[in-house]
Amino acid sequence: MLDNLLAFLILAGAAFTFIGSLGLARLRDFYTRLHGPTKATTLGVGSLLVASAIHFSTRGEGISLHEVLVTLFLFITAPVSAHLLAKAALHLRLASLAPAPEEEAPARQGDASPEER
C-alpha cells in the first residue's frame, strides 16, 4: 500500500517535472513558456518531496523535516521568481502572442505607449 502510494507520487512528480520543462522548451512565446516551469515543475518537485518525506519517515528514524523546509522554500520563492521574470519581460517588451497589458506606472512622463512587437 505504502509502496504504491510512493510509486504514484514519484511517478506523478517526475511526469509533471518533465511536462513543465517540455512546456518551457516547446511553447512559442515567453509569457506562455513562463507557466510551465513555475507551476508544473513546482508541483512535480513538491510531489517528489512529499514522496521522500513519507519514505524517510516510515523508515523508522523519526519524522523527516528537511523536505518540508525545502518545499516551503520552493513554494515561497517560485511565485517571486515568476513575478520578477514577468516584470523583466514586460520591461524588455518581449514578443508576445497576446496583446501586452497597459503599463500601470503612476504619472510617468515622456514614455512611448505600450506597443506590440
Place this chain on the structure above:
Amino acid sequence: MSLGLVVLIPYLGAVLAAWVARFGRLHSAWVAALVAGLALAWLLPHAPTTFAGATVVQRLAWLPAVGLDLAFRLDGLALLFALLILGIGLLIILYARYYLSERDSMGRFYAYLLLFMGAMLGIVLSENLIQLFLFWELTSLASFLLISYWQGREEARNGARMALAVTGAGGLAMLGGFLLLGEIAGSYELSVILASGDAIRAHPLYVPMLVLVLLGALTKSAQFPFHFWLPHAMAAPTPVSAYLHSATMVKAGVFLLARLFPALSGTPEWAWLLILAGGFTLLLGAFFALFKHDLKGLLAYSTISHLGLITLLFGMGTGLAAVAGVFHIINHAIFKAGLFMAAGIIDHECGTRDMRRINGLWKYMPHTATLAMVAAASMAGVPLFNGFLSKEMFFAESVHLSAGLTHGWLLLVAVVLAGVFAVAYSLRFIHDVFFNGEPVDLPRTPHEPPRWMKVPVEVLVALCLLVGILPAVTVEPVLAMAAASVLQGPVPPHDLALWHGFNPALLMSILALAGGLLLYAARKPLFVLADRWQGRLDARALYQRLLQGLFALAGGVTRALDIGSLQRLIALFVASAVLLGAAGFLGGEAPLTGGRALLPVDGVSLLATLGLLAASLGAVALHRRRLAALILTGAVGLVVSLVFIKFSAPDLALTQLSVEVVTVVLLLLALYFLPQRTPAESGLARRGRDALLALAAGGGAAALAWAVLTRPYESIAPYFLAQSVPEGGGRNVVNVILVDFRGFDTLGEITVLALAGLGIYAMLERLQLPGPDRDAEGRPWDWDTHPAIMASLTRLLLPLALLTSVFILLRGHNLPGGGFIAGLVTAVALIMQYLANGAAWTHARLPPNLHPVIGWGLAVATGTGLASWAYDHPFLTSTFGHFDWPLVGEFELASAMVFDLGVYLVVVGSTLLILIYLGLMHGASHVLRPDEEAR
C-alpha cells in the same frame, strides 16, 4: 630570563611611549627615560658576576629541531656595550626632550628610539648568530625610521634610503657569512664558535666566510668603500646622530669584530683586509673632515675616521691592540656623543650649521663653549683627556706593527698624518665656531640653551676628564673585563698611566699636535683648493648611477615580458605550462592509460556531462554578450556541483553552490559599470592561435587527469579517514581536516580573507562612480525599484535561511557542512535583503558594522589556538568530549567547533563587506524622479 627581558623592555616601552603621547608631549619623554632606567636596573644585578669574569648565558628553547634557540649572553664586552647603550641612551632621551621643537611628534620619536635601543641591546646580548643577525637588521630598520623622522625633507628621505640600502646589503652578506660560520663550527652558538677558533681558521671556507662577515661589519661601521652613507645620514635630528651614528649603531660593526676576534683573527687575511680598510678610512675620514663646512659633516667624517682607527687596531690582531681597540670604543663613544650634542645645541641656537657663518659664539654661550672645547680636545688627543690615552696606545701598537713590516714606515707616516688632520679639524671646530670674529647673518640670536639641555653634555665631558686624568681607577676595571671576553683569555699587561716616558708613541703625539696646529694656521689656501675640487670624488654619484642602472635593467626586462595586456600574459603562462607538461610527459615512457578497470557510465551522468559541454561551448560562443555568457556560466557551475555530488563530496558541492551565486552577484555588481557587450577586437589569426592554445591546454589537462585516474595510487586519505573520529572527534573528514588537522592553514586563510575584505573596503570606501541611467539598448530603467511581492516575501525567507545556516554550522563536524559554507549562506541571505528591500531599509535594521564581526572572528579562531597553550599543548591542538544534556541527550562537543565559529564570522564579515561596498559604489547615478521615493 632576565637578559631576554632587558631586550624586551624597550620594545614594550616603545609601544607605551607612542600611546602615552596623546596625553601630553612630555609624557613620552618620561616614559622613555623610565623604560631605559628599568632596563638598566634589570641589567645591573648581573654586573658583579660579569666583573668577576664569568659569562652568563640564558637560553629559551624555540625550535630545538633546527637548532634555533632564544639565547642571551652577558660577558664583559656585552656588559660594556649594554652600559654604553643604556647610559648614553638615557642622556640622549634627556637631551632630545629639549631639542625637539613643538611641531615634532615626541611620541613617534621616542617610540623609534626605544625600538632602536631594544634592537641594539639584542645585538650585544645575543648568544646565537642568527638571532644577532635578526637584531642587526632591526637596527637598520630603526635607523631608517629615525633618519627619515622629518619626513617632509627630501634629504632626510634620501639619506634614510641610502643608509638602509647599504647596511641592508651588508647585512645580507653577513647572513651568508654567519651561515658559513655556523656550518664550519658546527653550531650557531657563540660559546661553541669562540672556543673553536683554530678549527675555523684552518677550514678551507675560511676566506669566503671572512669576506662576507667583514662586508657586514664594514658597511655598518661606514668603512671605505661603504662610508658614503654616514654623512648623508646627518639629515637626521641631532639626538639621533649623537646616539646612532656616533655612539651605538655604527659601533655595531666594530662590536662584531671584537666579538668574533678570538674565532676569526690571527690570519693574514684578517689582518690585511682590516688594516687596509681601516687605515684607508682613517686617513680618508680625517682628510675630508677638515674641509667640511657643515658642523655635523665634520663630525660625521671624524666618526668615520675614528672607526677606521678602531678597525685598524682590531686588524693588527695582537692582544694589546684589541685592548686599545676596546678602549677607544669607550672613549670615542663618550666624546663623540658629547660633541654631537654640542653641535646640536649650536644648531638649535643659531639656526644654521655652516661654520663659515657661525663665528665668535664664545661671548654668547661660554659654558657650552667650554664643554665643547673639552670634548674636542679629547677628540684631538690632547693629554689629560681620555682621547689622548687611547691614541697613545694606538700609536704604540702601530710602532710595534710597523717594526715587523717591510715598508712599515709608510704605516707610521699615515698614522701620524691622520693624527695631524685630527688635531686640525678639532681645532677648526673650536676656533671657527666659538672665536674667529663675529657671526655672519644668523637667523636668530644665539644664547645659552636651557639648563637641562646641557646636563648630558656635562656628564659626558666630566667622564672625558675623569678617564683622562684617573684612568686606572675609573675605566681600568671595565676595560679589563671587556678585553678579557674579547680575547677569551688573559689580558696582556698594560699600563694606562699618562706618562710612559719618552717613547716613539709620545713623539708621534707631539708631532701630530704640532703638525695639526701648523696645518690649521695655513688652512685658507687649502680651503680654496678644496672648494674647487668639491664633488669630483663622490661615492654618492657612483651609488646613484648604480641604482639607476639597476632600475633601467629591471624596467627593460619587465617591458619585454609584460606589455600590459592580460591576454598576452595568460597566453605566455598557458603556453609555458603546455610546453613543460608535454616535455615531461613525452620524455617518459609510461603509456597514457594505466591499468585500472574503467567504470560504466550511467545515463544521468552522461546527460549532465553533455549539458556541461553544451553550456561551456555556448558561453564561449556567446561570450561577447556578457550577461548571456554569465547565465551560461551559472549553469556550468551548477553541473560542477552535481559532479561533486556524484563523486560523493557533499561539502564540496555545497561550497560550490554558494560560491557560484556569490560570484554571480559580484559579477553583476561590476557589470553595471562596464559595457554590456565586448567589442570584436581580435583578428582571425589571433583567435585561431588562441583556440589552438586553449585546445592544447585543455587537452593536456584532460590527458593528465585521465592518466592519473586510470592508475592506482597511494594517497594520504586512508590516514585521515582512519584518524578522523578517534583524534578529531568528528565524522565529517573534510571538515575535521579543515579545522583540526590543518587548522593552522585555515587560520592563515581566514586572515588573508579578512585582509582582502579590509583592503577592498579601504579602496571602495569613498569611491563614487556614475552608473548608466539607461540600459545597453537605450531603454530607461524600470520605475519599480523594489517590487512589493519580492520585498515582502524575501523578508519571510530571512529567518529560514539563517536557520539553515546555523544548522549547517553546528553540524559541520559530523555531517556535511561547516563554518565556511554556513558563512556564505548567511552572507547570501543578508545580500538577498539588500537586493529585495534596498540598502536604506536594510541599514536601518542592520547597520553594516562588519569590522567588529571580522575582528571577533579572527580573535575567536586565534583564541582557540592560544587556549591550548594554557593546557600546555602546542598551538591549535583541539579536544573534544561527550556531554549529557537533559533533553537533547548525548552531545558531542569539539573545541574545533569554536574555531569553526571564528571561520564563520570572518567569512560573513568579509563577504558582506565586499558585496555591500561594491553595491554602494554607484552614488547618485539614479536620480530619483518626483514620483519615486526611497522606500
Place this chain on the structure above:
Amino acid sequence: MLSVVIPIAFTLVALAVALNFWRLLVGPSLPDRILALDTLYVNTIALLVLLGIHLGSALYFEAALLIALMGFVGTVALCKYLLRGDIIE
C-alpha cells in the same frame, strides 16, 4: 515496485534537464535563459531528492535546500539587473 519506478523517474527528470539546456542555449531573449537556469536549479533538486530515495540516504537534503535558496537568489539578482541595472540600491 520502487525499483521499476525510480529509473523511469530518473529518465523523465533527466530529459527535463536536457530540455532545459536546450532552452538555455537557444532561448532568444535573456529572460528565457534566466528562466531556463532557474528551472535547471529546480530540476536539480528533483534529481537530488530522487537520488536520496534511491540511495536511502538523507545526506543530500542540505544540498537541495541550498540549491533552492541559491537558485532563487541568482534569479532575483539577474532579473533585478535587467530591470534596474543596479542590483544593490
